[in-house]
Amino acid sequence: MEVILSGCLGFCYGVKRAIKIAEEHADGKSCTLGPIIHNPQMVERLKAEGIGMVEDLTAMEEGTIIIRSHGVGPQVYEDAKFRGLNIVDATCPHVKKAQLSAKELSQDGRQVVIVGEKNHPEVKSIFEWSNKTAIILETEADAENFAPCPKLGIVSQTTMSDENFVKIVSHLLGKSHDIRVLRTICTATDQRQKAALELASMVDVMLVIGGRNSANTTRLAQLCEKKCTTYHIETAHELSPEWLKNSTKVGITAGASTPDWIIGEVYKQCQMM
Ligand code: SF4
Known part of the structure; x- marks a missing residue:
């Protein structure tokens, strides 16, 4: 294997x-x-x-x-x-940029919109920097229901996928005559997602390593699931030989908050199976 x-x-x-x-x-x-x-x-x-x-x-x-x-x-x-x-x-620094962008848009008299997950700590921090006036939109339905306003300013959660951001923003374009979009997405997420998708299309099974409380790891697992059988694990202890027994190729990816030593342990254990 x-x-x-x-x-x-x-x-x-x-x-x-x-x-x-x-x-x-x-x-x-x-x-x-x-x-x-x-x-x-x-x-x-x-x-x-x-x-x-x-x-x-x-x-x-x-x-x-x-x-x-x-x-x-x-x-x-x-x-x-x-x-x-x-x-x-x-x-x-990327999060700082999103925070300061929200502050700038709010000071410019705009209704700030944050495209992101309502309960994510980063989104909550960006909200605070908007003088607590931002509206958080998580889905396309949220964006459709958004009320028109004279001046609109849009920022994103740094870990938002480009695809989702564009979809949600497209519903907002008719909601104001004066819109500023600051695409505060961090490339680290995009790079990990693209590489994971590419690998998931080549293998039988994907192992996605990272905290269950990590939004970016969970998102990686969701993306890989679209391509092949995928398991989200936190450590090598969770690995089951059953998962890999009929596989010739196994792919490994990990979220942006997963330490190297945990990735190394999973890699070694898979090689011994
Ligand atoms: S994914 Fe990493 S580099 Fe990107 S904004 Fe979050 S902490 Fe910063």
């Missing part, structure tokens, strides 16, 4: 950067605000290195608060300052 790794998989630039920043502050007094990335195994590893995690600023009396790659709203920076905490900002 041949095991093939996708040409583009695993940690993206923003995640690598956030983890590096967190590790530089592993002094036993630093905590990330929420999990640094959507990968439980990586969060455990950081904990062992001395980087804690709090869900809320009220849980910290002192020390350093590390803002994760998904970013937060402006009020969180104010609250952290007020509490006397040292702030280390690991917000991905």
